[in-house]
Each structure stands twice: as structure tokens, then as C-alpha cells.
Amino acid sequence: MSSSSEPASSAWPTPPRPCAAAHLPLDLHVDPREAIPALAAWIAGQPGADVRFGTHVTAITPAADGSSVTVSTNRGDVTGARVVHAVGHDVDRLFPALAKEIDLTRCRLQMLEVAPPVKEDLGPAFLTGLSMLRYGGLAATPAARDVKERIQASTPELLEIAMNLMLTQRPEGSLVLGDTHVDEDSTSPFDDERLAELLLREAKELFGQDLEVRRRWRGVYAHSASTDFLIASPHPAVRVVSVTSGIGMTPSFGLAPDVLDGLSWPAAAAGSVQPDLKTTHDDAAHAPVAALA
Numbered sequence: 001m002s003s004s005s006e007p008a009s010s011a012w013p014t015p016p017r018p019c020a021a022a023h024l025p026l027d028l029h030v031d032p033r034e035a036i037p038a039l040a041a042w043i044a045g046q047p048g049a050d051v052r053f054g055t056h057v058t059a060i061t062p063a064a065d066g067s068s069v070t071v072s073t074n075r076g077d078v079t080g081a082r083v084v085h086a087v088g089h090d091v092d093r094l095f096p097a098l099a100k101e102i103d104l105t106r107c108r109l110q111m112l113e114v115a116p117p118v119k120e121d122l123g124p125a126f127l128t129g130l131s132m133l134r135y136g137g138l139a140a141t142p143a144a145r146d147v148k149e150r151i152q153a154s155t156p157e158l159l160e161i162a163m164n165l166m167l168t169q170r171p172e173g174s175l176v177l178g179d180t181h182v183d184e185d186s187t188s189p190f191d192d193e194r195l196a197e198l199l200l201r202e203a204k205e206l207f208g209q210d211l212e213v214r215r216r217w218r219g220v221y222a223h224s225a226s227t228d229f230l231i232a233s234p235h236p237a238v239r240v241v242s243v244t245s246g247i248g249m250t251p252s253f254g255l256a257p258d259v260l261d262g263l264s265w266p267a268a269a270a271g272s273v274q275p276d277l278k279t280t281h282d283d284a285a286h287a288p289v290a291a292l293a
């Protein structure tokens with residue numbers, strides 16, 4: 001932890017400045033705008049891998065003898081010995097009963113990108129006290145209760161909209177500010193400007209200056225109050241996987257091998273996780289469809 005006498009970064013103007021901050025030097029900041037295409041390109045270069053975009057899965061049908069699974073798409077069928085269905089918040093489209101079991105909802109976030117308020121490099125990410133209440137690992141600490149009481153007394157409206165005031169810096173210096181949260185079964189087309197105003201108000205307070213908004217956008221992720229992870233086996237050869245707490249980018253490199261290791265493979269494929277796609281699709285198209293044999 002850093003305190004006001006030992007600021008986390010000299011970039012903060014005075015006054016006001018944060019009175020304490022978590023300094024996490026080992027944290028890694030991944031820019032999704034670059035990371036996701038880079039990952040898809042890397043996977044496409046692996047032996048036997050085939051990445052398709054624009055391909056919508058419409059049904060997943062295990063063979064009666066359990067030896068294979070057919071994934072039906074808008075561009076033809078894909079057959080594999082094992083199938084992992086990882087569609088984020090859209091689990092309820094093909095597996096409504098699984099979604100209902102954990103009361104899966106769509107969490108809608110509003111975010112802002114603002115012009116660089118400082119010249120300095122702010123480091124990987126900044127979390128505020130509101131983040132302590134949002135993330136399970138921090139929310140479970142005794143200090144979180146005091147933080148909540150303090151915010152409840154000073155700015156209860158932030159708790160009402162489940163604000164997580166945090167920021168990351170883009171390579172050219174602009175800041176991505178997040179975020180506010182609304183849980184709903186299907187996302188409304190309307191964003192609430194009041195939420196964006198509160199987000200901006202708090203960020204201005206943090207930097208002690210006006211901020212120029214460059215972009216506004218929304219994000220959606222899966223949410224469940226009862227679990228952070230959905231890993232279901234509707235059939236021994238099929239896994240339905242979704243991170244239901246808005247932290248999916250973080251544990252994904254542990255979750256993915258865990259799910260794959262938990263699948264029992266037919267004798268021919270045992271000891272090997274080499275994808276062997278058997279496809280009858282009519283177009284080399286586009287969106288993650290994974291059928292591993």
C-alpha cells in the first residue's frame with residue numbers, strides 16, 4: 001500500500017490526491033484491442049488449429065453412442081470428440097436451464113475514455129476503494145467493511161449504482177475509466193447518462209481537474225450472484241464454461257487448461273490435445289468455434 005506521504009505515482013496533482021493506493025508492480029495490463037486479434041492470430045498458426053469468425057453456433061448434438069459431438073453452425077457442421085462451449089453471457093441461448101440454475105444475468109457496464117490528464121506513465125492499473133467492494137478477493141477482507149461504511153456515509157449514490165472506479169492508461173496516454181454496473185436479463189438499448197456523469201465526477205475528483213471525454217461505450221458480461229465460474233457438463237463430451245463475475249480475462253489462463261484437463265478423452269486422443277477438426281462447413285468464416293478431437 002502507498003499512502004499520501006508516499007504517493008503511488010508522482011503523476012497525481014496536489015491537491016487533491018489519493019490518500020492511499022494499492023501498488024501492484026507485478027500486475028499486467030492487457031489491451032483487449034490488441035490482445036484479442038493477437039491471440040486469434042497465434043492460435044490460427046498452431047498445428048491443426050482453425051479459427052473462424054462470423055460463425056454462429058445454433059446447436060450442439062452429441063452422437064447417440066457418445067463417440068462424437070456435432071456443432072451446428074450457420075456455415076455448416078463441425079464434428080469433434082469433445083466440445084467446449086464458451087460464449088460469455090449468451091449461455092442462456094443454447095442452455096437456458098444451466099443459466100437459470102445460477103440465475104445468470106447480463107451485466108451492462110458504462111465506460112469512458114478521457115484525454116490524458118497527466119503526461120506521466122501511470123503504470124498498469126489503478127483501483128480505488130470502490131474496487132475493494134467489487135472484487136471478491138478484496139471484498140472478503142475486514143477492511144472492506146470500513147471502506148463500505150465510509151463510502152455509504154459520503155457518497156451512497158456510488159454504491160447504489162455499484163460503481164467500480166478504476167482506470168487504465170492506453171499507450172498514447174488517454175485513460176479508460178470504468179465502470180458502472182446494471183444487471184438485466186437482456187440488455188437495454190439505453191445507457192443512463194446519470195451513471196456516466198457520476199463516473200466522470202469521481203474521476204475529476206481523483207485528478208483534481210476537468211477531464212475531456214473522447215469516447216463512451218458499454219460492455220456486457222455474464223453475472224451470477226451465486227458463483228464466479230460456470231463449468232457445466234450437460235453431456236460427458238461437452239463443457240459449458242463462462243466466468244460469471246467480470247474477471248474473465250484474469251483467471252482465463254488457469255481456467256482453460258483446468259477445463260481441458262477435466263475432459264476425459266477417447267483412447268485414440270488420450271495424451272494429445274491436438275485439435276483435429278472434421279468440418280462440413282461451406283465457408284472458411286469467423287468466430288471462435290472449438291471442436292477438439
Ligand SMILES: Cc1cc2nc3c(=O)[nH]c(=O)nc-3n(C[C@H](O)[C@H](O)[C@H](O)COP(=O)(O)OP(=O)(O)OC[C@H]3O[C@@H](n4cnc5c(N)ncnc54)[C@H](O)[C@@H]3O)c2cc1C
Nearest residue numbers: 055056057087088090219220221243246247248249250287
Ligand atoms: C467493459 C468490460 C471490462 C472488463 N474488464 C475486465 C478486467 O479488467 N479484467 C478481467 O479479468 N475481466 C474483465 N472483464 C470481463 C471479461 O472481459 C470477461 O469475463 C471475458 O471476456 C469472458 O470471456 P469469454 O471468452 O468467456 O466470453 P466473451 O469474451 O464474452 O466471448 C464470447 C464470444 O462468444 C461469441 N458467441 C456468443 N454466442 C455465440 C454463438 N452462438 N456462436 C458463436 N459464437 C458466439 C461472442 O460473440 C463472443 O465473441 C471486462 C468485461 C467488460 C465488458
